[in-house]
Amino acid sequence: MKYIRTSITFLLISLSKWDEEPPDQLNLLSEYDFIVVGAGTAGCVIANRLSEVSEWKVLLVEAGTNEHFIMDIPxxxxxxxxxDANWKYYTNPSDKYCAGFKNKQCHWPRGKVMGGSSVLNYMIYTRGTQQDYDNWRDLGNNGWGWNDVLPYFKKVEDYKIPEFSNSEYHGTEGHVYIEQAPFRTPLSKAWVKSSKELGFPYGDFNGPKPASVSFLQLSLKNGTRHSSSRxxxxxxxxxxxxxVSKASMVTKLLFDDSNTKVIGVVMEKFGVKHTIFARKEVVVSAGAINSPQLLMLSGIGPRSHLESKQIGVVKDLQVGYNLMDHIAAGGLQFVVxxxxxxxxxxNIISHPSYVFQWMKSHTGPLSVPGGCEALLFTELNNKFNATAWPDFELLFIGGSTNSDPLLRYNFNFDTNIYSETFGPLGNTDAFYGVPNVNASEV
Structure with missing residues (x-):
């Protein structure tokens, strides 16, 4: 009976959350002060900040639809x-990467939903280090030094990790909750403890000593996903x-007569094309893949590529070049x-007591984001120096690839390679560590 009561309460709360998003605007204006393309991690922030000015009219355009309450469960x-909250992109086939996957292609998840990829990600909150930002500044990106960006990091945060509280590095009045998962496996506790015993410093990897080990800092609010939309x-x-216009795909940017200023967009919604103008600016925040795609569809990009697609060239620029992702290998499993x-x-999501524990209090195993629990940042040539510039990350996951068959499809594993590598483990309990290497070091 208590499970039934909890289920009904959870269902009612979940249904009420459907109305917490801004509604889909069906009667669109022909002109706004600002048009923001993409309601993802950045677009939600920009729309919020711009609409603080009551006399400005702001249109936020998103190709996806509502964030569903199931997406709250870490x-x-x-x-x-x-x-359908994922664009379901693949990398191109290659002999240099993704060799263990079908057709030598990796999945490349990207959010197609209110909140964008902050709804698909594993909620791990890592800001980078002072050396990262100062290096980008020194390369010519003025305004991107550590002292420039730190105030904005602090403005974002409502930091809820008391042991790392530090007003110089963290804020407590921002929109995004930052906390640790309310549940830890004995495996993760042992992993962190053993790392400390080996000599790795324990600390705040988003603080003054980033080369350290600790449990993950997460964009969670009371054990639930805290996406950019929320x-x-x-x-x-x-x-x-x-x-907010949902299920709306921007297909082209419109330029003034001089082809030097964007003055509007063409978008498609429910099969109908709309041309909407911006009095002040169009902000393209459609993500690492869709933003360059939109620029190129509009004639901004490499001339040779645009001409090969019969797209008129507005500006010859290296749009889409130098795209990087973190390089990781997650094949090594440790049976326990x-x-x-x-x-x-x-097993966890089919176990009623764990499910109802999360429904009731947002605690227990369901509060751990995708099974990720802890990490270690270090500089390989200076392993135990907490102030070093990390070039290596080891992410601890308290589960395993073999115990969750859907991970096979998540990663797009080649069937034979998956069977030979993980098949003999059966459903054995295990954990694994995922090494991530800084792309600039490779």
């Missing part, structure tokens, strides 16, 4: 990639000057004693 982060749009859903609790997602 443990199912990888499952969301199988829904953080920045839910609280402003009643602003009269903010219109069955009495040692590991995060087998399939």
């Amino acid at each position: 443990i199912v982060a990888n499952y969301i990639q199988f829904t 953080a920045y749009l839910h609280s402003v859903k009643k602003r009269k000057n903010l219109h 004693n069955p009495q040692k609790f590991s995060l087998n997602t399939a």
Whole structure:
């Protein structure tokens, strides 16, 4: 009976959350002060900030639709990639990477939903180090030094990790909750403890000593995903000057007669094309893949590529070049004693007591984002120096690839390679560490 009561309560709360997003605007204006393309991690922030000025009319355009309450559950982060909230992109086939995957292609998840990729990601909150930003500044990117960006990091945060509280590095009045998962497996506790015993410093990897080990800092709010949409749009859903157009695909940017200023967009919604103009600016925040795609569709990009697609060239620029992603390898599994609790997602979400624990209090195993629990940042040539510039990350995951068959499809594993590598493990409890290497070091 208590499970039934909890389920009904959870369902009612979940249905009520559907109305917390700004509504889909069906009657669009022909002109706004600002048009923001993409309601993802950045677009939600920009729309919130711009619409603070009540006399400005702001249009936020998103190709996806509402963020669903199931997306709140941290443990199912990888499952969301199988829904329509994901663009379902693949990398090109190559002999240099993704060699263990079907057709030598990796999946490249990108959010197609209110909140964008902040709804698909694993909620791990890492800001980078002072050396990263100062290096980008020194390369010619004025305004991107550490002292320039730190105030904005602090403005973003509502930091809820008392042991790392530091007013010089963290803020407590921002929109985005930052906390640690309310559940830890014995495996993750042992991993952090053993790292400390080996000599790696324990500390705040978003603080003054980034080369350290600790449990993950996460964009969670009371054990639930705190996406950019939830953080920045839910609280402003009643602003009269903010219109949100969902299920709307921007297909082209419009230019003035001199081809030097963007003055509007062409977008398609429910099969109908709309031309909408911007009095002040169009902000393109459609993500690492869709933003350059939109620029190139509009004639901004490499001349040779645009001409090969019969697209008129407005500006010959190297749009899309120098795109980088983190280089990782996650194949090494460590089998553990069955009495040692590991995060087998399939078992956890089919276990009524764990499910109802999360429904009731947002605690327990379902509050761990995709099974990720802790990490270690270090500089390989200076391993135990907490102030070093990290070039290596080791992410601890309290589950394993073999124990969650859907991970096979998440990563697009080649069937034979998956069977030979993970098949002999069966459903054995295990954990693994994922090494990530700084792309500039390769």
